[in-house]
Amino acid sequence: MKNQKLRILLVENIHPVAKENLESEGYEVTLIGHAPNEDELISLLPQYEVIGIRSKTEITKRVLDSAHNLTTIGCFCIGTNQVDLSSAKSHGVAVFNAPHSNTRSVAELVIAEMISLSRQLGDRNIKAHLGEWIKSAEGSKEVRGKTVGIVGYGHIGSQVSVLAEAMGLKVIFYDTVKKLPLGNARSALSLDELLRESDFVTLHVPEVTETMNMIGSNELSKMKKGSFLINASRGTVVVIDALVQALKEKHLAGCAVDVFPIEPASNKEKFISPLQGLSNVILTPHIGGSTEEAQKSIGIEVAESFRRFLKIGSSSGAVNFPNVDLPVKHGTSRILNVHRNEPGVLGEINGIISKAGANIEGQYLATDDKIGYLVMDVHSSQAGQLASEINKLDRSIRTRVVY
Numbered sequence: 001m002k003n004q005k006l007r008i009l010l011v012e013n014i015h016p017v018a019k020e021n022l023e024s025e026g027y028e029v030t031l032i033g034h035a036p037n038e039d040e041l042i043s044l045l046p047q048y049e050v051i052g053i054r055s056k057t058e059i060t061k062r063v064l065d066s067a068h069n070l071t072t073i074g075c076f077c078i079g080t081n082q083v084d085l086s087s088a089k090s091h092g093v094a095v096f097n098a099p100h101s102n103t104r105s106v107a108e109l110v111i112a113e114m115i116s117l118s119r120q121l122g123d124r125n126i127k128a129h130l131g132e133w134i135k136s137a138e139g140s141k142e143v144r145g146k147t148v149g150i151v152g153y154g155h156i157g158s159q160v161s162v163l164a165e166a167m168g169l170k171v172i173f174y175d176t177v178k179k180l181p182l183g184n185a186r187s188a189l190s191l192d193e194l195l196r197e198s199d200f201v202t203l204h205v206p207e208v209t210e211t212m213n214m215i216g217s218n219e220l221s222k223m224k225k226g227s228f229l230i231n232a233s234r235g236t237v238v239v240i241d242a243l244v245q246a247l248k249e250k251h252l253a254g255c256a257v258d259v260f261p262i263e264p265a266s267n268k269e270k271f272i273s274p275l276q277g278l279s280n281v282i283l284t285p286h287i288g289g290s291t292e293e294a295q296k297s298i299g300i301e302v303a304e305s306f307r308r309f310l311k312i313g314s315s316s317g318a319v320n321f322p323n324v325d326l327p328v329k330h331g332t333s334r335i336l337n338v339h340r341n342e343p344g345v346l347g348e349i350n351g352i353i354s355k356a357g358a359n360i361e362g363q364y365l366a367t368d369d370k371i372g373y374l375v376m377d378v379h380s381s382q383a384g385q386l387a388s389e390i391n392k393l394d395r396s397i398r399t400r401v402v403y
Contacts, residue, residue: 006049007029008048008051009047009050009051010030011052011053011057012033012053012054012055012056012076013054014054015295015298017300018052018302018303021299021304021307022303022306025307025311034266035053035057035265038062038063042063045063046067046069048067049069050310051070051073052302053073053074053075055082056263058083059073060087070091071092071093071310072093072096072306072310073096074097074302074303074306075096076098076295076298077098078156081234088320089320089321091398092397099155101289105291106156107159109232109284110202110230111163111167114143117228117254117255117256117280117282118140118143118146119140119141120139120140120254122280143168143169144169145168145169145170146169146170146199147169147198147199148160148164148170148172148198149195149198149200149202150202151175153175153179153187154175154179157204160202161182162183165183169200170184171186172187172193172197173188174188174193174194191214191219196222196223197224198223200227200228200229201223201227202230203229203230203231204232204233205234206234207233207234207236211234213239215237216242217242217245217246220251220252223246226252228255231255231257234259235259235263236261247281248278254279254280254282256281257273257284258288259288260286264285305317305318311402312334312403313375315373322371322373324364324366326364326375332379333378334376334377335378335383336373336374336375336376337372337376337390338373338396338397339393339396339397340370341368341370341371345393345395346374348393349393352390352393353378353386358382359380360376361379363377383401384401387400
């Protein structure tokens with residue numbers, strides 16, 4: 001594949017290992033430090049075939065409608081809610097993320113926050129810096145023997161489970177999907193049961209309609225008096241005003257929050273939250289996965305997804321695409337086609353191939369409810385012309401030759 005001219009834009013200070021790995025494949029990579037807004041993206045993206053983002057850059061329908069050269073998007077993080085996945089699919093743009101690479105970093109932060117809250121480390125640290133010597137055991141407790149309730153038992157939640165149990169905590173969890181408990185953890189029958197029994201409640205859920213404001217005044221009132229809430233999932237999951245009230249009334253003994261409904265777009269903007277100034281409240285600037293190890297792993301993981309998709313058409317791991325992963329077939333040309341999932345498309349494509357007298361060495365079609373993704377290996381010196389003819393079909397969305 002002639003990839004020297006293929007251009008990739010990486011934004012939001014993505015780890016430089018991603019740039020290094022992609023440039024080693026012959027791609028032209030531009031790295032910028034900030035999160036471009038919608039208008040800036042509309043201005044920038046016509047120059048690029050690929051973009052890599054983190055959590056603050058929003059790829060909207062308006063952006064996608066203007067980005068005619070875009071073939072793929074990489075979210076160098078776990079979440080993909082900042083991308084209009086449906087619109088990306090309709091434009092034939094595959095979206096990848098890194099669902100595993102920062103799991104340990106987030107889990108370790110949660111464990112650290114549990115201990116910090118239980119020992120009031122945040123407040124005592126501040127007071128010590130101010131010259132106040134608060135040497136007292138009042139309100140300071142061990143985490144050993146306490147119960148942690150994990151809401152969402154996925155990659156991160158299950159890691160928290162393992163670490164917490166190793167420290168002597170009892171673990172219960174609640175998930176809308178049946179999950180196999182690790183170690184001695186047990187599944188709660190309901191969210192209410194988990195809230196009632198837990199000394200610590202930690203949230204690890206995605207940002208979807210069902211999780212919007214899922215922890216409000218009603219749920220907080222069901223938590224144990226003197227318990228703690230930790231949110232390192234999504235800012236829209238917790239009703240902040242209700243949390244503030246529960247803290248002021250001393251129903252909760254403290255909280256740790258890493259994600260917020262509204263977050264600054266860059267380090268230069270001022271952060272404001274109703275939680276500021278409250279006792280035993282740990283506020284961190286969305287750094288759950290922000291360790292050097294995690295960011296490097298994410299850079300490697302998503303860059304590899306880019307490489308495989310661009311060079312051989314592998315869509316394995318794409319969150320909005322039928323997943324296809326086929327080995328390279330030497331001595332052939334590989335044509336990729338994304339089309340609307342309607343009857344007869346494959347017949348039309350095969351008709352074009354047959355008319356040209358090309359021989360199909362391998363063909364694989366995967367579909368979902370909206371699109372079909374076709375990978376086709378052909379013996380032909382006219383692969384580019386074949387791809388052009390296929391792309392002219394009314395129901396074709398995007399066609400390209402990868403080698």
